Amino acid sequence: MKLALQILGVVVAVLLTGAMFGTAGWTRPPVRSEQTGFRGTGMVQVQNPRTLAVKLEENAAPAPQDPVPPGGEPATQTYQNVKVLTDLSTDQFNRVMASITEWVAPEQGCAYCHNVENMADDTVYAKTVARSMLRMVRHINADWQNHVGQTGVTCYTCHRGNPVPKAVWHDNPGPPHALGFAARDNGQNHPAPEAGLSSLNYDPFQGLLDDKDVDQNAIRVASRTALPTSPSKPIQTAEKTYALMIHMAEGLGVNCTYCHNSRAFSSWEESTPKRVTAWHGIRMVRDINGNFIAPLTPVLPEARLG
16 A cells, blocks of 8 residues: 555656646756846846747748849839839739748638629728738838838738738637626736736736827836826836736747846836837837727627627
8 A cells, every 4th residue: 555655656656747838938058047137136048949040930021022123114104003012013013922822811812801702892891901001011111220120020020921910919808707896806816927927917008008009108107216206107007017028028938037126126227128119019009009909999800709
């Protein structure tokens, strides 16, 4: 009996260890660290070479379409109803269309956006959406170089071969709950993947990333006092802010010190240059959500509205 219990204990220990490595985010060595800040500040990024190799492969952009020679007949003379890419030649236009098909709808093909019986027809809602997205991409690449640099973005940046990006988000009303005072949980204790399964707010986006005023709701909640001193910035605002920061860290595969010195989160002098890039990125997301995504609400079918 004693031997059987010992064997059972070993089996349980092995299973628990496997579960922790498989589902709890644990990883086996080797794990490498890189110092990104001044010595002694704990500004270190930790990576596992195996998982990093997988991330790099998953995030590699597809090879571009073959380049086309300059010049040639304008696309507006070859095709009807061209409203956005009016500055392209016919060959350039065709190259962009082939790229969009590969980036957004490789299985559905042209029919995802077009009535293939009449390519100039606008009855397919996805065509209206695609026009707005082309304007958005051009706006990002021209006006948000403080975030995207000279690299820029394409449809593939978000879509990754999917007609609807997997990382799309909607307002989250939260789980069913009681009415009255019992309903005031402030979004806490409902672990959500968007907040890294933490007990912080399950909707870190609404109110922080959905206002077209890029400087509205500035994420500045670090206080120099033990308790908040501003009625407009209660503790709940700090919790939602930290939920958003966790989401950003999870999305990038990094920790807090990628941007901040965790000894003094609010100090720009002790932060890395990445924090400036992130600052512009937050405002860029507000811009595109408020000026390009939200205005498409009347165009989208009900199933797409969340």
